[in-house]
Amino acid sequence: MSDDPVARLPGRLAELGLPGRLVATHTNRTVMVSMSPRGDLRLHRGYAFAPDAVLRAIIRFLNPRLPRVVRRLAEREFLAFPVDQYAPAAEPRRERPRPGDLLLLHRLAQAHDRFNREHFDGALDSLPIRLSGRMRTRLGELSVDLRTGRAIEIAISRRHIARHPWDEVEHTLLHEMVHQWQAETGLAVDHGPLFRKKARLVGVMAGAKRPLAVSGGGRRRSPPSAS
Numbered sequence: 001m002s003d004d005p006v007a008r009l010p011g012r013l014a015e016l017g018l019p020g021r022l023v024a025t026h027t028n029r030t031v032m033v034s035m036s037p038r039g040d041l042r043l044h045r046g047y048a049f050a051p052d053a054v055l056r057a058i059i060r061f062l063n064p065r066l067p068r069v070v071r072r073l074a075e076r077e078f079l080a081f082p083v084d085q086y087a088p089a090a091e092p093r094r095e096r097p098r099p100g101d102l103l104l105l106h107r108l109a110q111a112h113d114r115f116n117r118e119h120f121d122g123a124l125d126s127l128p129i130r131l132s133g134r135m136r137t138r139l140g141e142l143s144v145d146l147r148t149g150r151a152i153e154i155a156i157s158r159r160h161i162a163r164h165p166w167d168e169v170e171h172t173l174l175h176e177m178v179h180q181w182q183a184e185t186g187l188a189v190d191h192g193p194l195f196r197k198k199a200r201l202v203g204v205m206a207g208a209k210r211p212l213a214v215s216g217g218g219r220r221r222s223p224p225s226a227s
Contacts, residue, residue: 005048013041016052018059027087032079033058046083054081072188095133104161105129111170112154115177119202124180128153129173131161140172142179144189151183175204 010023018041025045033043041062047054060066060074108129116124135141135157143152154176161169178198182189199205 006045009048012052013055013059016055016059018062025087032083033061035062044083045087046085047078047081049086050078050081050083054078095131098131101131104131107166108156108169108173111173112177115170115174115202119174120177120181124177124184125151127151127180130155131158132156133158135159140176142176142183142189144179144183149183149186151180154180171204174202175199178202178204 006025009025010021013023014020022040024040024042025048026042027045031042033041033047035041043058047058054077057074057077061071061078063071066074109126112127112129116122130153132141132155135155136159139157139160141155143155144150145152154173156169156172156176160172178195179189181187181198182195187194
């Protein structure tokens, strides 16, 4: 048996009852545990050093048959484990600024301020907004510290800005601001009933999707959506 906790992690999860899955680890602080559409599990590398009780909480969280309240309690349990003490995150690589970025970011910040006044009574915090050239399957994304629930930043896809009208970009921003509202009011950041209700109130189509062209002129088979 390997002495490497990371190498042992898939076996430990299987012994504790997780169905056979491909397990990959990372040090991303905004998504601690996630499951791909194919059923592959990705989780923070620090959980390789967690006790069995924490890994059992992860397994409960991943079980869609359990009641929502049970899964939420399990989520709180595994998020309380200090993963950074065992697997610190590497410094994120920031994209180099491009000509025109300052104008785009200024327009997005203005839109954020306007939407905040019009739809949220000015209650939302001002958040950093980032342009992402690496986002290939999403139009926009809110980054949240899952341990504290604090909203960190909003990212908007550069491809989205380049290929779609500005009013659609603003629509994506507003979609992410509904997620920001969830985070700042202590709600789960998801696309559940409370999200859909708030989205309707502010004029956001909760299921809006648009295809993004990829290099070579092709298109992805499954169109992306805002997170």
